[in-house]
């Protein structure tokens with residue numbers, strides 16, 4: 001038990017051991033900010049200013065519930081790269097998720113920890129390292145994606161029992177983070193040729209996949225991709241393949257707050273397109289690769305203010321209305337090289353707020369929140385207004401579960417937040 005966890009048991013929480021991790025199970029429903037405040041209070045008494053994260057496992061279960069209710073046909077294969085936290089990935093596996101893995105290490109982690117059997121893993125990277133293909137062949141990972149002829153030759157040479165999904169191009173170029181044209185073949189011209197080529201090489205293509213990228217602006221792109229896929233199912237079957245799996249990828253928003261259209265609308269439109277082009281009577285298994293959908297809103301990161309400097313507004317804004325207005329620069333102990341890397345790689349701008357409300361501190365000032373490293377690009381956000389903060393106080397950042405932990409570095413020697421897991425007894 002961590003020294004500070006004993007403290008929580010005195011406050012309605014039982015510490016449960018879950019595969020070596022400690023989960024605080026409360027007798028009452030608790031929210032992330034409430035738990036964060038308890039931990040911060042305790043840390044202050046210990047004079048511990050290290051950043052931390054709270055992981056609301058009830059939210060993880062709620063997200064799975066929401067998926068099942070709205071998307072019963074699309075069997076999820078969680079995208080491991082999104083957040084590889086050992087507790088989160090085990091719970092998702094226990095809830096019935098398969099896995100989308102992109103490398104040998106991801107595959108080995110899932111198998112070594114017995115999260116799911118090899119049949120529930122999709123090696124969903126169209127760009128596969130040669131030695132990884134050999135490894136996949138040896139350990140029975142057969143379901144893989146491809147989008148070009150050259151990859152077929154590699155697979156032919158290195159894998160003894162491949163079952164392929166042809167990845168077609170379907171990208172929401174206006175989304176939060178577009179994949180451009182890095183992945184996916186053209187469904188009209190190249191698709192049929194690749195199906196033919198695979199057949200000639202004796203490689204079974206068992207279905208079609210796509211991944212539209214991140215953030216749905218509208219559902220047109222995905223509905224068109226579903227139509228294209230149906231067409232290629234016809235072509236593939238005529239070519240001689242036995243097509244039984246359709247993989248609709250990931251990209252579903254981490255919460256309605258983070259997405260442009262509500263998940264209910266997305267799933268409704270997709271279900272309608274699936275019912276039209278892939279009716280259940282066809283017997284095609286529909287799978288998906290959600291990442292952020294499950295984990296984004298599960299984790300909140302709480303950072304400590306390590307420096308606070310009073311400046312003039314002219315240092316913060318280009319042409320401020322009142323250049324002499326009182327403003328602040330805050331430096332916190334996590335930044336763009338750590339949990340906030342999503343700002344660079346995922347186009348996600350988190351918005352923080354003071355963890356505690358302080359009476360007598362109602363007046364607000366413009367400010368910049370900087371990360372702790374010596375790099376000028378390590379700037380988290382500019383705020384028009386926030387109450388004045390002192391060194392040692394905490395800022396709370398919500399929705400920090402996706403593409404945070406897995407993209408973090410320890411550049412300049414700054415650490416990742418320790419995860420504190422909690423839930424309530426009813427959920428547990």
Ligand SMILES: *Cc1c(COP(=O)(O)O)cnc(C)c1O
Pocket residue numbers: 079081082100124125211213214215249250251252289290291292293402
């Ligand atoms: C990253 C990725 C996903 C998951 O994307 P999310 O936006 O997190 O849902 C799914 N499939 C593939 C092929 C990916 O590269």
